[in-house]
Amino acid sequence: MSVPPGQVVGLLGPNGSGKTTAMRIVFGVIDADRGEVRYRGRPVGPEVRRRFGYMPEERGLYPDMRVRDQLVYFARLAGLGRERAGRRADALLERLGVAERADEPVQALSLGNQQRVQLAAALVHEPEALVLDEPFSGLDPVAVEALSEIVSEAAREGRLVLFSSHQLDLVEGLCESVAVIDHGHLVMSGRVADLKEASGRRELRVDLEAVNGVPWDRGMEGVRVVGSEADGVRLALDPGVDALAVLDAARGAGRVRDFALEQPTLAELFLEAVGRGRGR
Amino acid sequence: MSRWRGAGLVAGREIRERVRTRTFRVTTLVLVLAALAGVIIPALVGDDGPSRSTVAVAGGPAPLPEALRAAGAAQDRTIDVRRLGEAEAVRQAASGEVDAAVVAGPTGPVRVVVEDDIPDDLRGIIAQAVAGARVGDALARSGLPPREVAEVVAPPDLEVQARGARADVDGGDLAVGFIVSLVLYLALLFSGIIVATGVAEEKSTRVSEVLLASLRPSELLLGKVAGIGLVSIGQLAAAAAPALIAALALDAVDVPAATAGTILWGLVWFFAGYALYGAAYGALGALVGRQQEVGQATAPLGLLLVCGYLASTFSAGDLEAWWVRPLSLLPPFAPMMMPMRIAGDAVSTGEVLAALALTLVAAAGLIALGARVYRAGITGTGPRTHLREALLATPRRASS
Numbered sequence: 001m002s003v004p005p006g007q008v009v010g011l012l013g014p015n016g017s018g019k020t021t022a023m024r025i026v027f028g029v030i031d032a033d034r035g036e037v038r039y040r041g042r043p044v045g046p047e048v049r050r051r052f053g054y055m056p057e058e059r060g061l062y063p064d065m066r067v068r069d070q071l072v073y074f075a076r077l078a079g080l081g082r083e084r085a086g087r088r089a090d091a092l093l094e095r096l097g098v099a100e101r102a103d104e105p106v107q108a109l110s111l112g113n114q115q116r117v118q119l120a121a122a123l124v125h126e127p128e129a130l131v132l133d134e135p136f137s138g139l140d141p142v143a144v145e146a147l148s149e150i151v152s153e154a155a156r157e158g159r160l161v162l163f164s165s166h167q168l169d170l171v172e173g174l175c176e177s178v179a180v181i182d183h184g185h186l187v188m189s190g191r192v193a194d195l196k197e198a199s200g201r202r203e204l205r206v207d208l209e210a211v212n213g214v215p216w217d218r219g220m221e222g223v224r225v226v227g228s229e230a231d232g233v234r235l236a237l238d239p240g241v242d243a244l245a246v247l248d249a250a251r252g253a254g255r256v257r258d259f260a261l262e263q264p265t266l267a268e269l270f271l272e273a274v275g276r277g278r279g280r
Numbered sequence: 281m282s283r284w285r286g287a288g289l290v291a292g293r294e295i296r297e298r299v300r301t302r303t304f305r306v307t308t309l310v311l312v313l314a315a316l317a318g319v320i321i322p323a324l325v326g327d328d329g330p331s332r333s334t335v336a337v338a339g340g341p342a343p344l345p346e347a348l349r350a351a352g353a354a355q356d357r358t359i360d361v362r363r364l365g366e367a368e369a370v371r372q373a374a375s376g377e378v379d380a381a382v383v384a385g386p387t388g389p390v391r392v393v394v395e396d397d398i399p400d401d402l403r404g405i406i407a408q409a410v411a412g413a414r415v416g417d418a419l420a421r422s423g424l425p426p427r428e429v430a431e432v433v434a435p436p437d438l439e440v441q442a443r444g445a446r447a448d449v450d451g452g453d454l455a456v457g458f459i460v461s462l463v464l465y466l467a468l469l470f471s472g473i474i475v476a477t478g479v480a481e482e483k484s485t486r487v488s489e490v491l492l493a494s495l496r497p498s499e500l501l502l503g504k505v506a507g508i509g510l511v512s513i514g515q516l517a518a519a520a521a522p523a524l525i526a527a528l529a530l531d532a533v534d535v536p537a538a539t540a541g542t543i544l545w546g547l548v549w550f551f552a553g554y555a556l557y558g559a560a561y562g563a564l565g566a567l568v569g570r571q572q573e574v575g576q577a578t579a580p581l582g583l584l585l586v587c588g589y590l591a592s593t594f595s596a597g598d599l600e601a602w603w604v605r606p607l608s609l610l611p612p613f614a615p616m617m618m619p620m621r622i623a624g625d626a627v628s629t630g631e632v633l634a635a636l637a638l639t640l641v642a643a644a645g646l647i648a649l650g651a652r653v654y655r656a657g658i659t660g661t662g663p664r665t666h667l668r669e670a671l672l673a674t675p676r677r678a679s680s
Contacts, residue, residue, distance in 0.1 A: 027493040029658070049493045056486040063485060065297060073293050077286065079492040122491065 001179040001189045003162045010175035011164040012270055018184040019164040023133050027054050032120035050078050055118050057134040063107035067117050071124045078125035092120040112143040119147055130154050138172050148174050156166030158188045168267040180273045188273040196263040200239045207232030207258040216253035240246045286495045290503025296509045308515050317524035333379040333402055334360040336369035341385035341417035349411040354435035355401050364389035384410055392587030454596050457623025460546040461616045465589035471512040472557045475505055476565030476574045484571055488658045498651035505558035542623040552636055553615025563650035588616035599626035609635045611642035
């Protein structure tokens with residue numbers, strides 16, 4: 001898999017698939033059994049890693065240390081001078097809305113704020129690449145929104161951004177590309193839009209107020225009923241089937257309250273890729 | 281970034297964060313107060329001086345009371361003498377009002393009446409005094425002038441010359457050795473546990489993973505050990521300085537000859553021993569899954585330390601015993617045992633330097649080995665990494 005600059009790339013996989021292990025290999029915390037991590041075509045060594053930012057799952061901060069001291073410390077370890085480290089820390093804390101907590105120990109902060117500080121710690125030395133392990137786990141939607149914004153911005157600034165998640169609904173809106181791994185193997189990767197397109201699957205959802213109970217949805221070529229749910233009937237359309245013609249058939253049978261033509265969700269692609277399709 | 285800058289930043293953080301904690305302030309205060317109390321309380325209580333006895337005298341030669349006082353003084357015992365009639369003397373002795381009643385004639389047996397028992401030294405004092413008084417009495421009656429009689433019968437000042445093998449071992453010097461090896465034992469134990477706890481905290485909070493992106497494991501371990509060590513030295517100095525000043529001001533202690541040298545060597549041995557034990561504690565700290573397990577995981581090191589301390593204590597009894605030299609050369613025991621041998625002046629400088637070199641080499645090896653165990657331990661997120669696994673070449677794979 002590769003992580004191009006300027007894009008947010010999601011590393012997805014079920015629990016135990018090797019997401020954290022892959023990230024730890026990037027940072028040299030553990031050695032790879034096989035394979036190699038390259039950055040700009042060169043194997044990654046300690047000097048290069050110093051230009052990366054890493055946010056391990058949960059924690060990754062000293063609980064008793066004060067927020068600002070912590071950021072300055074990490075920045076200086078990455079090679080920044082004292083003054084510049086201080087300025088960067090202040091700017092990030094301001095930006096992340098935790099500036100007024102700068103002199104409190106990390107453990108006094110709420111989980112959401114701790115995760116903001118963690119993200120700040122990963123960003124404080126202006127890394128060229130940002131690697132985030134489950135950055136959104138346990139956060140409320142407001143915090144997710146705030147952190148997503150910063151992650152996207154980091155990518156827009158031209159950094160490499162790789163983050164892992166098993167919460168696919170969160171990933172869907174945030175990352176342009178994904179890599180799906182399972183049992184340590186890459187099972188799918190690419191731009192989300194391309195992957196959806198390539199799957200060739202479309203579903204038409206029609207919520208119909210039937211007038212006379214005519215089974216309008218049966219017998220059309222290339223159309224399969226995959227389910228009937230509260231928000232309507234779901235029809236899987238084969239490639240080449242005109243969705244509008246199917247919709248017309250529905251309109252002939254009654255009043256259409258709501259309809260939608262949907263590409264498969266990332267979750268569906270994901271489940272398919274890891275070989276556990278829902279089987280409908 | 282140079283290796284030293286990384287280790288320096290780590291050490292700097294350790295110092296700042298430790299000094300900032302409440303625990304640090306409290307323990308420093310306790311140490312300062314304990315050291316001050318150790319100096320001031322004995323000075324206030326003071327020496328009780330020689331022990332005191334009251335002796336009733338009935339009969340006997342005229343100089344007997346004076347002879348009792350003189351013989352008592354020679355043995356560090358103040359004797360108060362009451363001249364009484366025989367019946368009264370015996371009554372007071374029987375009721376314990378006096379420690380002994382001496383009933384004697386010019387010659388012949390002497391009766392000593394006591395309530396229950398008589399201390400050996402008092403028995404000796406009485407015998408010596410009666411004999412002296414009788415001789416003095418006889419000499420006086422034979423016409424010798426009283427001044428000369430007094431000179432003959434007074435107990436002489438004894439000049440003691442020790443010529444044996446252990447003759448030059450001074451109790452005060454050994455006491456300094458005891459204190460230095462006790463302080464070393466405690467300082468190594470506590471700083472070691474602080475190192476192990478700190479490493480375990482970094483592991484359990486996954487801070488270590490972030491740090492390893494910027495630092496080599498050896499830099500991390502070295503910085504941590506150095507920072508905590510400097511804080512410990514500073515804390516000891518903070519406790520020792522006021523106590524020393526108080527001691528000088530109160531003139532409370534006779535400073536034994538070996539003090540300065542032993543304390544300086546003690547400092548050197550703290551550095552060497554701490555480099556050794558700090559690295560080992562750091563490595564073992566990285567193996568635990570939770571901070572609470574640190575005590576259990578590092579227990580073997582605590583055992584080594586206590587063995588070294590006990591060996592040092594026992595060696596004071598006989599610094600020339602066959603086992604003292606080989607044990608004191610072994611790196612794990614040298615830091616506690618050498619100060620005692622140095623204090624007792626029972627070791628050559630060459631031997632001390634050899635032991636120091638051995639300890640430092642062992643420490644350097646242990647820092648390298650510790651860094652490896654540390655890295656393997658850090659990456660193991662399970663409940664407990666075993667030392668053997670950690671020492672094997674490939675670090676453990678972590679689960680996702």
